[in-house]
Amino acid sequence: MQGGIDKKGEEKDETTRHARAGRAAADIHGDAGRLRQRPRARPRPPWPTAPKPRSRCWKRRTSTPTCFSYDYFKLAEDRSIGLERTATLIAAARQEFPNTMLLNDSNTIQGTALADYQALVSPVSCQTTLAVYKVMNALKYDAGTIGNHEFNYGLPFLAQVTDNKLDVPNLPPVAQQPSCAGPSFPLVLSNVLGAKSTQPIFKPYTIVTRNLNAIGPDGKTVTVPVKVGVIGFTPPAIMSWDKRNFEGNGTRRV
Numbered sequence: 001m002q003g004g005i006d007k008k009g010e011e012k013d014e015t016t017r018h019a020r021a022g023r024a025a026a027d028i029h030g031d032a033g034r035l036r037q038r039p040r041a042r043p044r045p046p047w048p049t050a051p052k053p054r055s056r057c058w059k060r061r062t063s064t065p066t067c068f069s070y071d072y073f074k075l076a077e078d079r080s081i082g083l084e085r086t087a088t089l090i091a092a093a094r095q096e097f098p099n100t101m102l103l104n105d106s107n108t109i110q111g112t113a114l115a116d117y118q119a120l121v122s123p124v125s126c127q128t129t130l131a132v133y134k135v136m137n138a139l140k141y142d143a144g145t146i147g148n149h150e151f152n153y154g155l156p157f158l159a160q161v162t163d164n165k166l167d168v169p170n171l172p173p174v175a176q177q178p179s180c181a182g183p184s185f186p187l188v189l190s191n192v193l194g195a196k197s198t199q200p201i202f203k204p205y206t207i208v209t210r211n212l213n214a215i216g217p218d219g220k221t222v223t224v225p226v227k228v229g230v231i232g233f234t235p236p237a238i239m240s241w242d243k244r245n246f247e248g249n250g251t252r253r254v
Contacts, residue, residue: 106147
């Protein structure tokens with residue numbers, strides 16, 4: 001029948017198409033195989049092997065002063081927060097990677113009921129280290145930066161708790177400002193300037209030097225001095241967010 005003849009013809013055409021596609025694919029793969037078999041250019045001699053220290057850099061961001069696993073607003077334990085729990089992770093990381101640095105990315109002194117209490121209700125004295133800095137000192141932070149929330153309680157409080165003499169008009173001259181208890185690690189900020197000095201009111205950057213242990217090419221342990229630069233910036237909008245604290249002090253951003 002004509003229909004049967006057409007069907008067989010279609011099947012034959014379909015079979016032919018598959019055969020052609022198969023041969024084309026085989027040709028392509030064959031060409032690829034021949035290309036892979038072409039001789040490669042002579043490899044360059046390897047570079048000398050440098051010591052490879054096993055290291056890790058920890059950066060804790062926006063660590064509001066939650067020292068314990070406790071929610072002071074709910075008056076209940078909260079096991080999802082607290083530097084006491086972070087301390088366990090830090091200890092584990094240092095155990096795994098002896099060459100470890102611990103950095104703080106600002107916004108440290110404000111954000112909890114404890115912070116408000118130590119700043120507004122019962123302000124800490126010049127001789128008392130702020131609770132969060134006391135914990136961070138114990139954790140042996142290497143460096144930190146100053147963020148916008150550090151300015152929330154005003155410049156006098158910030159100068160005191162960070163033990164940083166701020167050269168701004170509404171504070172006593174730098175030589176007359178007392179030295180207070182504060183963090184044992186450097187804090188940096190580069191883009192807030194004093195009106196009189198036109199210089200950063202905090203140290204703009206710091207270079208932390210650490211001696212790291214590494215395995216040399218000969219398999220022996222060597223000590224390698226490493227210098228790490230730390231620089232800090234805060235959002236320019238702090239001039240609006242904390243306008244009441246900056247007015248009259250003449251601080252400005254770059």
